[in-house]
Amino acid sequence: MSLLYALDLIGTAAFAASGAWAGIRRDMDLFGVMVLGLVTAIGGGTLRDLLLGDTPPFCLQDEIYLYIAIGVSLATFFLHRRMDLLRHPLLYFDAVGLGTFVVIGTEKALQFETGALSSVLLGVMTATAGGMIRDMLANQVPLILRKEVYASACLAGGVLLVALHHIAAPRPVALLCSAGLVILVRLLAIRFDWALPKAGSR
Amino acid sequence: MSLLYALDLIGTAAFAASGAWAGIRRDMDLFGVMVLGLVTAIGGGTLRDLLLGDTPPFCLQDEIYLYIAIGVSLATFFLHRRMDLLRHPLLYFDAVGLGTFVVIGTEKALQFETGALSSVLLGVMTATAGGMIRDMLANQVPLILRKEVYASACLAGGVLLVALHHIAAPRPVALLCSAGLVILVRLLAIRFDWALPKAGSR
Amino acid sequence: MSLLYALDLIGTAAFAASGAWAGIRRDMDLFGVMVLGLVTAIGGGTLRDLLLGDTPPFCLQDEIYLYIAIGVSLATFFLHRRMDLLRHPLLYFDAVGLGTFVVIGTEKALQFETGALSSVLLGVMTATAGGMIRDMLANQVPLILRKEVYASACLAGGVLLVALHHIAAPRPVALLCSAGLVILVRLLAIRFDWALPKAGSR
Numbered sequence: 377m378s379l380l381y382a383l384d385l386i387g388t389a390a391f392a393a394s395g396a397w398a399g400i401r402r403d404m405d406l407f408g409v410m411v412l413g414l415v416t417a418i419g420g421g422t423l424r425d426l427l428l429g430d431t432p433p434f435c436l437q438d439e440i441y442l443y444i445a446i447g448v449s450l451a452t453f454f455l456h457r458r459m460d461l462l463r464h465p466l467l468y469f470d471a472v473g474l475g476t477f478v479v480i481g482t483e484k485a486l487q488f489e490t491g492a493l494s495s496v497l498l499g500v501m502t503a504t505a506g507g508m509i510r511d512m513l514a515n516q517v518p519l520i521l522r523k524e525v526y527a528s529a530c531l532a533g534g535v536l537l538v539a540l541h542h543i544a545a546p547r548p549v550a551l552l553c554s555a556g557l558v559i560l561v562r563l564l565a566i567r568f569d570w571a572l573p574k575a576g577s578r
Numbered sequence: 579m580s581l582l583y584a585l586d587l588i589g590t591a592a593f594a595a596s597g598a599w600a601g602i603r604r605d606m607d608l609f610g611v612m613v614l615g616l617v618t619a620i621g622g623g624t625l626r627d628l629l630l631g632d633t634p635p636f637c638l639q640d641e642i643y644l645y646i647a648i649g650v651s652l653a654t655f656f657l658h659r660r661m662d663l664l665r666h667p668l669l670y671f672d673a674v675g676l677g678t679f680v681v682i683g684t685e686k687a688l689q690f691e692t693g694a695l696s697s698v699l700l701g702v703m704t705a706t707a708g709g710m711i712r713d714m715l716a717n718q719v720p721l722i723l724r725k726e727v728y729a730s731a732c733l734a735g736g737v738l739l740v741a742l743h744h745i746a747a748p749r750p751v752a753l754l755c756s757a758g759l760v761i762l763v764r765l766l767a768i769r770f771d772w773a774l775p776k777a778g779s780r
Numbered sequence: 781m782s783l784l785y786a787l788d789l790i791g792t793a794a795f796a797a798s799g800a801w802a803g804i805r806r807d808m809d810l811f812g813v814m815v816l817g818l819v820t821a822i823g824g825g826t827l828r829d830l831l832l833g834d835t836p837p838f839c840l841q842d843e844i845y846l847y848i849a850i851g852v853s854l855a856t857f858f859l860h861r862r863m864d865l866l867r868h869p870l871l872y873f874d875a876v877g878l879g880t881f882v883v884i885g886t887e888k889a890l891q892f893e894t895g896a897l898s899s900v901l902l903g904v905m906t907a908t909a910g911g912m913i914r915d916m917l918a919n920q921v922p923l924i925l926r927k928e929v930y931a932s933a934c935l936a937g938g939v940l941l942v943a944l945h946h947i948a949a950p951r952p953v954a955l956l957c958s959a960g961l962v963i964l965v966r967l968l969a970i971r972f973d974w975a976l977p978k979a980g981s982r
Contacts, residue, residue, distance in 0.1 A: 429633030
């Protein structure tokens with residue numbers, strides 16, 4: 377399914393750019409920016425493959441992911457002053473990446489015949505773990521754990537895909553609808569500034 | 579051995595509650611609280627299974643662990659104001675989890691025929707790594723690295739189990755004695771406020 | 781190749797000492813110091829083996845690494861006041877460890893037939909990931925991401941080894957030259973206080 381592959385590469389580039397940005401903002405040097413870009417782009421999928429026992433992980437089997445992540449990180453490092461123009465489009469690419477990663481992760485888990493809950497969790501993890509490792513490396517509480525609907529969008533898409541899988545919906549339809557749902561919820565969340573409830577422990 | 583399984587589920591619930599609490603205290607949203615509960619409950623055993631090459635890890639093969647961890651995290655999130663009543667009992671459940679996790683981890687390592695030191699370390703890791711990842715996600719130096727005898731209790735239990743294994747003690751006796759030792763040391767440590775020495779580098 | 785094995789053990793000891801130091805400086809107790817020493821010494825190689833699917837990882841197959849890492853951590857904990865004498869030599873041992881770890885990691889990746897870029901990255905990771913996990917556990921932005929040429933030295937050695945592998949240079953020559961390059965760049969960097977460029981985002 378080459379559309380999904382193209383979307384996956386776009387998402388990889390967008391995630392790498394967000395990781396590299398985080399490194400630049402934390403005053404890291406060239407190596408640090410590359411590590412953060414790389415980890416953000418491939419961390420989630422790599423962790424998923426380790427858990428499924430599918431080693432070496434996807435990015436060591438198809439190095440295009442590594443080249444894109446490192447190339448984009450380098451470009452972000454050297455051109456970041458001019459990248460303000462890209463900030464708005466990047467949000468859209470990031471949403472595309474989010475939807476694609478959830479769908480690819482959930483789908484792969486289903487193929488490995490993990491249970492329904494596991495499949496959803498592995499899909500969400502594919503899309504979110506890279507950003508969490510990025511934030512841990514940058515010595516911050518991961519943004520996604522505090523302020524974002526980011527994760528709910530992923531959950532919705534993963535649940536939808538597992539449901540469509542169980543009613544045996546045609547695969548391309550299931551993948552497109554699920555990825556579309558993630559992207560839609562994510563963009564609406566940005567547009568209307570949605571947030572999840574907090575326990576209000578203070 | 580169904581007693582061990584029951585203790586394991588109790589420990590999973592107790593660890594999930596402690597993780598969820600940490601998330602609530604750090605002002606995380608619902609998703610963050612779930613992630614912290616889940617990671618605390620299953621992180622150690624998952625890492626052990628990855629190192630032993632036994633993939634997918636236990637929690638993807640028996641989803642009851644995931645359901646318990648997520649269910650308890652949700653309950654903690656919504657009911658945490660009323661859970662003060664549970665704080666004291668939770669310490670006991672937590673000690674039970676600690677002992678059970680050490681014993682299960684060490685036992686599994688022995689079955690995979692890792693060496694004596696490796697088996698002890700994998701047992702200790704099963705019981706402690708989840709809490710370390712929780713603290714890294716919450717952007718804190720893991721509590722266990724600074725102030726607790728927590729780890730010594732685990733070490734004692736792991737060493738005892740490996741020793742009993744080498745003298746071919748009956749398996750149920752070995753498991754019960756080792757888990758009991760961890761729980762006992764842990765409860766005594768709480769009771770008498772024990773602490774490990776520090777190097778005093780200041 | 782027993783020279784490489786000897787260098788590997790020296791590197792393991794040096795890395796364990798640096799990890800234990802970090803724990804002492806952060807006021808950790810005995811257990812914390814041991815965990816930091818252990819993770820720094822074996823973290824990179826363990827992560828590499830997980831990614832290559834070679835489980836259990838090297839340190840569970842040859843426990844000498846565990847004994848050295850724990851022994852050195854204990855020694856550092858109890859003798860750290862007298863270890864100022866060792867601080868200067870430790871920098872050299874650390875450089876030896878760096879070179880050896882890069883070469884062993886890259887070489888192992890090549891044997892598993894990963895691509896050229898993957899092999900370099902896995903080599904660099906073998907030498908640097910342990911220190912990154914150490915810094916994350918100590919709740920700091922990993923030093924290597926901010927201030928060090930450390931990583932460039934590793935990259936240079938990894939690239940050289942992959943290049944020599946592709947032109948089919950004799951294996952001992954390739955390994956020695958690559959390790960030597962890492963050690964040389966590292967020592968020159970310390971001597972002349974080199975640093976990588978930053979993006980200067982402020």
